[in-house]
Amino acid sequence: MITFDEVTKSFTTNGKDILAVDDVSLTVNKGEIFGIIGFSGAGKSTLLRLVNLLESPTKGRILIGDQDIQSLKPRDLRRQRQQIGMIFQNFNLFSSRTVFGNVAYPLRLARKPKREVTRIVNDMLDFVGLKDKADHYPEQLSGGQKQRVGIARALATSPEFLICDEATSALDPDTTDDILRLLKKVNEEYGITILLITHEMHVIKTICDRVAVMENGRVIESGNVFNVFSNPQTATTKNFISSVLNDRLSIKLLTHLRNSHTNPLYRVIFKGESTNQPLLSKVTRKYDLDFNIAYGSVNELQDQLYGNLIVEFIGDPIAVQRAIEELATTVEIREVINHGS
Numbered sequence: 001m002i003t004f005d006e007v008t009k010s011f012t013t014n015g016k017d018i019l020a021v022d023d024v025s026l027t028v029n030k031g032e033i034f035g036i037i038g039f040s041g042a043g044k045s046t047l048l049r050l051v052n053l054l055e056s057p058t059k060g061r062i063l064i065g066d067q068d069i070q071s072l073k074p075r076d077l078r079r080q081r082q083q084i085g086m087i088f089q090n091f092n093l094f095s096s097r098t099v100f101g102n103v104a105y106p107l108r109l110a111r112k113p114k115r116e117v118t119r120i121v122n123d124m125l126d127f128v129g130l131k132d133k134a135d136h137y138p139e140q141l142s143g144g145q146k147q148r149v150g151i152a153r154a155l156a157t158s159p160e161f162l163i164c165d166e167a168t169s170a171l172d173p174d175t176t177d178d179i180l181r182l183l184k185k186v187n188e189e190y191g192i193t194i195l196l197i198t199h200e201m202h203v204i205k206t207i208c209d210r211v212a213v214m215e216n217g218r219v220i221e222s223g224n225v226f227n228v229f230s231n232p233q234t235a236t237t238k239n240f241i242s243s244v245l246n247d248r249l250s251i252k253l254l255t256h257l258r259n260s261h262t263n264p265l266y267r268v269i270f271k272g273e274s275t276n277q278p279l280l281s282k283v284t285r286k287y288d289l290d291f292n293i294a295y296g297s298v299n300e301l302q303d304q305l306y307g308n309l310i311v312e313f314i315g316d317p318i319a320v321q322r323a324i325e326e327l328a329t330t331v332e333i334r335e336v337i338n339h340g341s
């Protein structure tokens with residue numbers, strides 16, 4: 001478990017104070033994949049450098065397990081560092097070493113016997129699917145293969161935590177998904193806790209259990225990925241989410257919907273259980289209405305469905321009102337376009 005307890009980090013440059021991390025409290029639970037998302041300058045990298053012990057907080061505490069990492073003696077600090085593997089956006093491989101040599105590097109640094117080094121490196125390369133590339137040099141590899149080497153190297157010393165600094169930002173979408181699948185496998189098969197930072201909501205949606213959204217050094221929203229995605233509280237989070245959920249309509253499409261429907265339109269949000277029930281057909285039958293789906297998207301989030309429909313109800317306005325009141329007891333529903341106004 002990693003705990004940030006009211007952590008603040010400020011830098012002073014040219015006599016000016018910059019609050020990179022501002023009073024952040026967060027807990028990353030053992031065995032989970034926790035994602036921190038934010039735009040450039042939000043403070044994500046600084047937060048990672050604090051866990052990695054490359055920076056110390058100006059205020060507050062960072063605990064790994066029960067241990068306040070600032071109170072560690074240098075020898076314990078070194079041991080603690082070995083518990084944290086790290087992968088980077090630009091891979092940080094040694095260009096003069098082979099794939100084998102790169103993965104072996106932290107083991108040689110820890111003075112492991114030669115035979116053990118060979119065994120572990122081979123196991124790791126097998127795990128990341130690069131056994132046949134052991135004698136290649138980084139320049140002979142694709143971006144995705146380089147990141148696999150980075151992951152094998154980070155895992156070689158059997159860390160408890162893996163920290164990922166924009167690990168897929170330099171990769172194309174298909175390769176990104178391959179690496180995200182591999183990170184999920186790292187989490188599931190080795191039980192390694194993963195803390196990642198990203199500016200891509202796709203990464204959060206695909207593998208994270210929980211998420212924190214950062215802006216101007218602060219955590220502005222955090223929680224279980226399904227809850228944050230299905231009920232965002234801030235404009236920044238809504239913006240990030242719409243990049244992957246396709247739930248915001250363009251002005252062009254809104255205008256088109258306005259022009260092509262004569263009745264009021266409602267946005268209906270289905271989450272989890274409610275996606276399995278024929279709610280719309282039941283309620284419209286009961287109140288003798290017709291309905292017309294003007295727009296819809298359904299997404300899978302943490303093995304649950306999240307549906308977002310824009311629906312036109314056709315019939316007696318009083319019956320429409322009753323139907324909406326009844327639907328509102330089970331799903332989120334609100335009017336999006338009012339033709340009367």
Ligand SMILES: Nc1ncnc2c1ncn2[C@@H]1O[C@H](COP(=O)(O)OP(=O)(O)OP(=O)(O)O)[C@@H](O)[C@H]1O
Pocket residue numbers: 011012013018019020038039040041042043044045046047
């Ligand atoms: N060593 C430093 N000295 C001075 N200011 C710094 C230092 N490190 C970070 N900052 C400032 O702190 C703020 C947060 O930076 P940080 O790199 O943590 O953000 P970020 O969310 O990781 O952004 P990016 O994705 O661009 O790396 C920025 O305003 C940055 O300029």
